[in-house]
Amino acid sequence: MGLRFLKISVVYFTIAVLIGLVMGIIHNFTLTSVHAHFNLLGWVSMALFGIIYCIFPSAAQTKLAKAHFWLHNIGLPLMQGALFIVLVTGNPGLTIVTIIGSLLIVLGVILFAINILNLKSNQNRISN
Numbered sequence: 001m002g003l004r005f006l007k008i009s010v011v012y013f014t015i016a017v018l019i020g021l022v023m024g025i026i027h028n029f030t031l032t033s034v035h036a037h038f039n040l041l042g043w044v045s046m047a048l049f050g051i052i053y054c055i056f057p058s059a060a061q062t063k064l065a066k067a068h069f070w071l072h073n074i075g076l077p078l079m080q081g082a083l084f085i086v087l088v089t090g091n092p093g094l095t096i097v098t099i100i101g102s103l104l105i106v107l108g109v110i111l112f113a114i115n116i117l118n119l120k121s122n123q124n125r126i127s128n
Contacts, residue, residue, distance in 0.1 A: 001060035001069060005050030008073060012042025034084050041076055041105060049112060056119055064115040068108045075104030 016038035023029050049068070053060035079101025082094040 001065045002050045002053030002055075002057070004069060005046050005053060007050075009043050009046035009050060012038050012046060012076070016043055030087050031084065034080050034087065037076075037080055037083075041072075046072065052116065056116070059115050059119055062115055064111045068111045068115065071104045071108030071111065075101045075108060077101070079105065 016035055019031055019035040019038065023031055023035065049072075053065060059065060079098050082097035082101060086092055086094050086098065
């Protein structure tokens with residue numbers, strides 16, 4: 001699961017960099033929040049999740065980890081895709097999709113927190 005999180009984080013990083021590049025080229029920074037969320041929730045957070053799951057492989061093998069992965073990877077594209085459309089078109093009709101995506105991410109993060117907080121101090125970690 002850790003490697004899966006790391007690999008998908010690189011995809012989100014690429015998306016964020018491309019959005020930033022396009023904004024810079026056209027000198028229109030309307031999508032700054034989409035760019036920032038793909039960087040923070042996609043690249044940074046997911047890379048950290050992946051590293052943590054690599055350090056604690058027993059946590060990575062749980063149903064919580066799998067649910068966390070899917071909630072985050074359904075929620076983030078929903079949230080940012082809808083926000084992208086709202087910002088580009090000026091039509092707030094998809095705001096509810098942005099909210100639903102956000103809630104999926106929050107639920108996934110809560111599952112991650114529960115998973116990590118349930119680790120025992122002696123659970124298998126990679127050796128130093």
